[in-house]
Structures are given as structure tokens and as C-alpha cells.
Amino acid sequence: MTPLRVVYAGTPDFAVPPLRALVETGYELAAVYTQPDRPAGRGRQLRPSPVKIAAEALGLPIEQPVTLRDVEAYDRLAGYRPDVMVVAAYGLILPQAILDLPRLGCLNIHASLLPRWRGAAPIQRAIEAGDVQTGVTIMQMEAGLDTGPMLGLWTTDIRPEDTGGSVHDRLAELGAAALLDVLPRWAGGAVHAQPQDETAACYARKLTKDEAGVDWSRPAHEVARKIQAFNPWPGAETGWNGQKLKLHLARALECVATAPPGTVIAESREGIDVAAGDQCVRLLSLQLPGKRAQSAAEFINGRSLLGQTLAS
Incomplete structure (x- = not known):
């Protein structure tokens, strides 16, 4: 043949x-x-x-x-x-x-x-x-x-x-x-x-950088899925301390979020927990501008986000 x-x-x-x-x-x-x-x-x-x-x-x-x-x-x-x-x-x-x-x-x-x-x-x-x-x-x-x-x-x-x-x-x-x-x-x-x-x-529809921002008022599962989906491009991001944090990995948690959306309600070596529209999102990997991606444990070493609000 x-x-x-x-x-x-x-x-x-x-x-x-x-x-x-x-x-x-x-x-x-x-x-x-x-x-x-x-x-x-x-x-x-x-x-x-x-x-x-x-x-x-x-x-x-x-x-x-x-x-x-x-x-x-x-x-x-x-x-x-x-x-x-x-x-x-x-x-x-x-x-x-x-x-x-x-x-x-x-x-x-x-x-x-x-x-x-x-x-x-x-x-x-x-x-x-x-x-x-x-x-x-x-x-x-x-x-x-x-x-x-x-x-x-x-x-x-x-x-x-x-x-x-x-x-x-x-x-x-x-x-x-x-x-x-x-x-x-x-x-x-x-x-x-x-x-x-x-x-x-x-x-x-085509991905754009304009979609990168995370809306913390959305349900936790929706936020976590967006962070995972947009890794590696265009990369999900959130505002913190006048900077844009890249968010690489996240999981939705079964918890009751009583704080306003975007509030960091807990942090540990396992992750940084953020209140979303219904439950919580655990951030597992983050990146500061000009820096390499870090695990949550590395990120909170020397800085604390507890009680701070991440901007949509």
C-alpha cells in the first residue's frame, strides 16, 4: 500500500x-x-x-x-x-x-x-x-x-x-x-x-488579559476553577498592597465565609484562605511582580496577609 x-x-x-x-x-x-x-x-x-x-x-x-x-x-x-x-x-x-x-x-x-x-x-x-x-x-x-x-x-x-x-x-x-x-x-x-x-x-471565546482579574464576590468553586484554568496564560490575578498578585493554584473549601469577599481569613503552610461569595478559596501558589512563583508556605514566610483584603 x-x-x-x-x-x-x-x-x-x-x-x-x-x-x-x-x-x-x-x-x-x-x-x-x-x-x-x-x-x-x-x-x-x-x-x-x-x-x-x-x-x-x-x-x-x-x-x-x-x-x-x-x-x-x-x-x-x-x-x-x-x-x-x-x-x-x-x-x-x-x-x-x-x-x-x-x-x-x-x-x-x-x-x-x-x-x-x-x-x-x-x-x-x-x-x-x-x-x-x-x-x-x-x-x-x-x-x-x-x-x-x-x-x-x-x-x-x-x-x-x-x-x-x-x-x-x-x-x-x-x-x-x-x-x-x-x-x-x-x-x-x-x-x-x-x-x-x-x-x-x-x-x-478567546482568552484575553482583560479577564485575568479575580472577582472574589463570585462563588468559591468558580473562582478556584478560573485560577486553575488561566494557568499558565493569561494568569489569574488580584490586587494586594498596591501590587498585582498572580494566582497559580487554588482549591475551593467547604466553609462558611462570614467576612467580606476578598478577606484573608486564615493562613498556614497548607494555604492562604480567602473569603469568596459563598465559601472560601485556598490559594496554594502565588507570585509577586518580578518574582518567581511561590507556594503559600513560602509566600507567608516573613509576611502576613491575615485580615487583609485582596482587591477584585
Whole structure:
């Protein structure tokens, strides 16, 4: 059987494990598409994407078009004669002409259990909403935003200790395994795509730094989930002593909060307990501006927050 010719398109860290898995399994990677290098850091030097770095290390042809909407981009992609195009968090819109180009279509690795959490930030929104499970969906791409028919879903539990970062890393590996499972069966005609239930769809809007502030008047479980979901980016934060404290890890506590929201009601090596709208939130890891993240025990060594109010 002739090996499938794959064009792969992805940009961030999430897209690296599936790319490596395709190469290690012996698929023919005709080209890797990724976003153009972007200015980053204090010096605003151009920085390649994680997928570009991985593709260079693997010795793969790399394409970095600004758009796929012009004739030149179409002709160049067509020249690679892909049997299938695999997309994972690429970041560019694929016009219909590109979607129709590979004989087996374009497959997307999406980090949620579709139709729940279509859109830009499915991992963080699932944690923030209190979902007990998430996963990856392999779907056949169409013009709509994450609306295509599904080839399969692979699940994982969201654990109490999970953060946006830990779930991201787990789903990246799960996405690689899911792709290797479905791709040969799809090529052999053994997988039948299932339409999504439009009535169950919801949208995972993009994360912004404007959302970072914690509202202590909200229920404790909601506050704790937000802190976990926004770790590592954009990072939840609260005001204290004229500074912004980054909050990295937290747990909701079953307690009665009689103090005003935001009041530090207890502190110990186990954590810093803050009154929320109903119960309490235990802060486990915090960070002062310009400093490294610290455990609650390290943070209160030499300073006490007891009785002080953290600002929303």
C-alpha cells in the first residue's frame, strides 16, 4: 500500500506531538505549514513557532504563508499533491478551495469533545465551566468554525489538580494517539463521519488579559476553577498592597465565609484562605511582580496577609 502523503498545518506547542507521531509512524510528510515568525520578547526579535522548530529538527519542508486565500498559495499547496491535510491549531482560515484539495479532505485535531467548546480556547473554558471530562475530537473540516462531521472522540477526566497547562499537555499527546488511530481507518474507508448535534454546541471565546482579574464576590468553586484554568496564560490575578498578585493554584473549601469577599481569613503552610461569595478559596501558589512563583508556605514566610483584603 502506497504511504499517504500528508501536509501538516499547525503552529503552537499543542500541534507538535501529532507532527512527531506522524513522522515516527512512517507517514510521508510532504510539507509542514505554520504561521510566519512573530516578534516576541523584550527585544521583539522574530521567533519561530514551536511547530517550525520541530519541523526543522525533523528535516521537513516548511511553508509559512501569510494567507491561504490567493492563487499562489493554492498552487503551491497543490504542488505537494497531498492525500490528506492534517490541521492542529494552525491559526489561518482554510478557504473552500483548500478544503477540497486533498483527496481525503482536511482533518482537524480539536481540543474538546465537540460540539461542546468550539472556538479558540476550549481547554480553559472547559476547566472554567467545571466540566468533569474533556478530550479531543478528530473531525473533517468544513467552512464553519469547528462544525465539521466527527471521525471520533477521545476522552480524559479533568482532575481537581488540573490546570490549563496540564490539560493542554495531556490533550496534545491524546491528539497524537487519536490521529494515528483514525488516519489509516479513514484512508481505508472504515470510518464514517458523524454530524455534530448543533443544539449542543457552545463557543469557547478567546482568552484575553482583560479577564485575568479575580472577582472574589463570585462563588468559591468558580473562582478556584478560573485560577486553575488561566494557568499558565493569561494568569489569574488580584490586587494586594498596591501590587498585582498572580494566582497559580487554588482549591475551593467547604466553609462558611462570614467576612467580606476578598478577606484573608486564615493562613498556614497548607494555604492562604480567602473569603469568596459563598465559601472560601485556598490559594496554594502565588507570585509577586518580578518574582518567581511561590507556594503559600513560602509566600507567608516573613509576611502576613491575615485580615487583609485582596482587591477584585
